[in-house]
Amino acid sequence: ETTIIDGNAVAADVRADVAEHVETLEDAGVTPGLATVLMSDDPASETYVSMKQRDCEEVGIEGIHVEIDADAPAAELYDTIDDLNAREDVHGILVQLPVPDHVDKRSVLRRIAPEKDVDGFHPENVGRLVAGDARFKPCTPHGVQKLLAAYDVETEGADAVVVGRSDIVGKPMANLLIQKGPTGNATTTVCHSRTEDLAGKLADADIVIAAVGIPEFIDGSMLKEGATVIDVGINRVEADTEKGYALVGDVEYESAKSVAGAITPVPGGVGPMTRAMLLYNTVKAAGLQHDVAIDLE
Numbered sequence: 001e002t003t004i005i006d007g008n009a010v011a012a013d014v015r016a017d018v019a020e021h022v023e024t025l026e027d028a029g030v031t032p033g034l035a036t037v038l039m040s041d042d043p044a045s046e047t048y049v050s051m052k053q054r055d056c057e058e059v060g061i062e063g064i065h066v067e068i069d070a071d072a073p074a075a076e077l078y079d080t081i082d083d084l085n086a087r088e089d090v091h092g093i094l095v096q097l098p099v100p101d102h103v104d105k106r107s108v109l110r111r112i113a114p115e116k117d118v119d120g121f122h123p124e125n126v127g128r129l130v131a132g133d134a135r136f137k138p139c140t141p142h143g144v145q146k147l148l149a150a151y152d153v154e155t156e157g158a159d160a161v162v163v164g165r166s167d168i169v170g171k172p173m174a175n176l177l178i179q180k181g182p183t184g185n186a187t188t189t190v191c192h193s194r195t196e197d198l199a200g201k202l203a204d205a206d207i208v209i210a211a212v213g214i215p216e217f218i219d220g221s222m223l224k225e226g227a228t229v230i231d232v233g234i235n236r237v238e239a240d241t242e243k244g245y246a247l248v249g250d251v252e253y254e255s256a257k258s259v260a261g262a263i264t265p266v267p268g269g270v271g272p273m274t275r276a277m278l279l280y281n282t283v284k285a286a287g288l289q290h291d292v293a294i295d296l297e
């Protein structure tokens with residue numbers, strides 16, 4: 001019987017834990033605040049940001065939202081970040097990616113104060129993660145780590161294959177899996193678009209993390225019997241639904257499920273975890289900035 005890993009349930013636990021710590025902060029006179037910045041007309045980005053704002057409200061985090069015209073000069077975004085860096089009521093800053101082409105993404109990520117960088121993309125925070133001294137773990141790989149822990153998936157000594165090497169998922173995911181300690185100690189292979197024999201790598205994998213962005217790219221025939229399959233992919237495919245599309249992962253769910261020992265569905269797997277870990281990082285940031293002890297699980 002294949003275990004279906006329930007991201008909604010684990011995310012609800014994380015949110016409950018976060019909400020408790022919001023109260024601890026409130027008792028110390030601190031209301032945690034998260035600023036989201038949107039410089040894009042992309043409907044998907046708009047949806048993501050509004051979901052993040054709604055999530056904040058639910059756990060008692062003050063949401064602050066700034067919208068910048070997608071055609072505005074880059075300086076407008078930089079000025080906004082400078083203002084938010086200086087605000088005492090803002091503990092976390094998230095600039096929704098992608099930013100327009102005329103804005104240099106790296107400059108944006110470097111401009112956010114590392115203490116407020118709840119996405120964990122500032123080079124200082126990337127460096128700390130790699131050094132095994134993470135401040136803010138990027139939300140998606142952190143969420144995956146939480147899922148693995150919640151379902152007692154043994155990572156120590158396991159052969160893990162991460163498919164994808166992006167800065168926001170694949171690379172930090174691999175870094176977390178190779179760290180010493182619980183939820184680490186995995187023997188980790190990173191596959192990407194230039195990998196020669198993906199099927200050969202997957203055939204031996206105890207844990208597969210798929211972050212490719214290609215609908216149903218990995219199927220059951222490529223997996224080892226009993227493997228744990230974490231599907232990060234969220235892909236829109238045309239479908240005969242009200243919206244005209246459906247969401248599918250990077251893994252072909254039905255065939256993978258018949259081989260895997262445990263698997264995440266899409267939606268309802270990694271997605272809700274990503275959202276929950278942003279709240280987690282925001283509360284952690286507020287605690288650090290105000291010297292309030294926050295003991296998040």
Ligand code: NAD
Nearest residue numbers: 140164165166169192193211212213232233234270271274
């Ligand atoms: P990306 O496009 O930045 O990276 C995709 C990676 O896949 C690249 O590193 C590339 O080398 C690799 N790749 C491409 N073709 C390949 C091939 N043929 N074989 C092996 N590897 C190949 O994407 P991303 O930002 O890492 O996102 C990946 C997917 O995860 C997307 O579907 C995205 O929507 C989704 N995503 C979901 C969440 C979530 O919360 N669940 C968060 C972030 C991203």
